[in-house]
Amino acid sequence: MDPDRPTLDPHNWPAFRQTAHAILDRALDAIQQLPSQPVWRPMPPEQRAFLANERLPQTGIGPEAALADVFSRVAPYAMHSGHPRFWGWVQGSGFPLAALGDLVASCLNAHLAGFDHAPAIAEQTTLRWLAELMGFPRDASGVFCSSGTMANLLALVVARNHLKPARPVLYASTEVHGWARKALTVLGLPPDSLRLIPVTPDFTMDSRALSAEIAAGRQQGHTPFCVIGTAGTVNTGAIDPLDELAAIAAQERIWFHVDGAFGALARLHPDLAPLLNGIEKADSLAFDLHKWGSMPFACATLLVRDPAAHLAAFASTPSYMAPDTRGPLAGGVPFADRGIDLSRGFDSLKVWVALRAFGAEHFARIIRQNVEDARRFAAAVLAHPNFELLAPAPLNIVCFRYTRPGADLDALNHELLLRLQESGAALISSTIVNGRFALRLANVNHRSTPADFGLLLETLERLAAA
Template sequence: MGELFDNYETLDPKDWQKSKALMHKMVDDAFDYTQNVRDRKIWQEMPENVLNSFKTGLPTQPSDAEDVYKELQINVLPYPMGNLHPRFWAWYMGSGTISGVMGDFWASILNPNLGGGNHAAHKVEEQVVDWIKEIVEFPKSASGLLVSGGSMANYAAMAVARNVKAGYDIRTEGLKENNLVFYGSTEIHSCNTKAVELLGLGTKGLKKIKVNDDFTINIDALKKQIQLDKEAGLRPICIIGTSGTVNTGAIDDLDAIANICKQENLWFHVDGAIGAIAMLSDIIKPQLKGIERADSVALDLHKWLHMPFEVGCVVVKDSEGHKDTFSLIPEYLEKNTRGLASGENWFSEYGLQLSRRFRALKVWMSLKEHGSERFGRMISRNVDQAYYLGALVNQHQDLELIAPIGMDIVCFRYNPGSLSLDELNALNKEIKLQIEERAIALPGYTTINGMYCIRCAISSHRVTNEDFDELVKSVFIIGKELLP
């Protein structure tokens, strides 16, 4: 019997002690990797031999786990995206927390499905969602769901808005007439356009309203467009306010949008993927006035809350409308009054996914370890650092801000004068690329009013003012090198 068991094939380690030793080494290496992030290149191009290593065929036979780890160390770890580094200011991403890593580790060990069921992981997610509702000042009666990120959070909220405001049972009957209209500014994130398209309304179902000089939605233009659409026989159903646009960090006048939605009986959704969590910041919270009046809010917790990818959240005041939009209970998901399959509100009834990772644990552990006030201070410090960078730009006649500083986003360019727009755009693009290729920093970029600019989204809890001194110094050095 013992011999039979010894030959029984499984995916567990053959030598548990050896596997444990390797895991201990990985943990030690991971702590060193994070602690010493400044000692490594923020980014570097992968050489040909490394690129070729990812073109090999399917491994059909086992390899020693130590050899697999060595390959990871050689071909993966030296070539990161760079967002752990304090000088990562490109796409809007958080820089992670060790407690978040621990949460993800235990989430993988426990490996539950958060579709539903009576177990502790479900309760942890319920509590985390309640905390998010508390942050954005939603009532406890609101519903919520952890999702992959802001894109899915916005989609889920907009699906609820469509179904609640359509005026008929859209799940049963489908779209009768394609006359439903969403509204948002021209600065709205592209995921909202995708959501409207996927909801069957087409690109024309999202009316993009012009913005003011500070890149916030123009309220008068919004009101006018709604009236024109009503006169044309369309059915306005939802306005999307943005709390932190991706280009400049602009925050729409959420109170004014809430007033319009109340007057016109429209759904008020806030795309807060970037800025909603800044309700934790004493500096930003006053600018978010009106978010508590929204019908739904989308948040990205792997941005300014620094969670390891991936975790977003959607909260919806109309919990019944939320559930009615997604709930479908086949016989194999019927709930019991006792046992594992008991419980009233399964998360599978509030979104598209049945199979759901235990995303909540890293958020739960991080908030318990650090407390919301510390996260708020980190957010406020990033805002202060954005204005520090803005002041550096304003001190030099060859640098110029291209947009007002929004929260923690700074858009600027090098402009030594006497160059055409095309020449300036090409020059700044090359400066940005060389800063990246020389592993000095990873700034982002965008084009505003035809002007290519260096865009810094400052969302790291590791960054210092000295990092911005180095950035500005490098912009000057490389800019002068590139001038004819």
């Protein structure tokens, strides 16, 4: 090899292999040692300043030094969503096998616009497995994408393109996740085109109010084109009455989209699947695998019942990508034609590997365990004299708060939340439920043990008393 010709490959492969093996060991150590780390810690000012202010390196410090800095300067100050006592927002925990899948995918560096090669066939098969798990037809169309937000957005693009509504309005409950507002912006729809339907006391959409609102919309000359049901709302884990919404959408001849960002995966376990009845009737379904599927970020999925509608929204065949009869472009670029991205990585490899290695039933058992643990935690809150539940906990989210007679409970619980987060002992987040500040635990964590939940309540009590 001519040492004067620049390349990014190692000059010395044996030495690089040694570095690589050592780094892999350190990366695995970082996972294994999570339980002994603070879940989150504030960054020391000098570390923050180093990371924030470092100048663009014009000459390199070498692979060993650059990688070593990851472990001294970045990893310790990451928020550890994989820690057994991380239950904030809805962030999955990741797992070593899937991380290896990502590493191998990076090594292969396969382009997943489509093309006639094995990675595309494995990705298509993975999508078929996911469709099967969700009760969708075998020939449903699907695409992996970067986030639940993106998957939901793509679904609305497909729905609007399919129905071509003249004066489009769409419907979701008041509990719909914030992605919907972003989607309106991207779609160029005014904010009031999203009609927010009230919820019943269990935070699920009031389907009668939906029917009334659709009728009112039609009378005003609007064109209802989509009902969004949520399977697992971000605030409380409520599941909209999907069967009823499917029936209304069918009757009204409008698109039925389900945002199942985390909740859809509850369908994997037969004990939980009935909670999601009707999800299999959706025209489109968005769900993340980086939440309850525990896949390392980022890994989300959109399924669309009607493959032609999906393709019609995004397909474009420029001359330089035209499908051919033979060679790598035989079959075209189907995945690029199902979303926005043309260049796409092999993000599905970790899913393919993990499903083959563990089987879907293993994931189902974890999901069931998460729900059981969350329900047990909710019961412990209910039984505790100093805590109260603020919402039903049908799935894996528990909204609760500390109580003290005469105290400003919003301020008290906000302070308590920050003290807990800063303690590094556990991490939960917050929301507002019926106008009240709520501590919120979202359990998609395959590492938590019953003792971890006990420790959370004990720590909160101790911090509240301090």
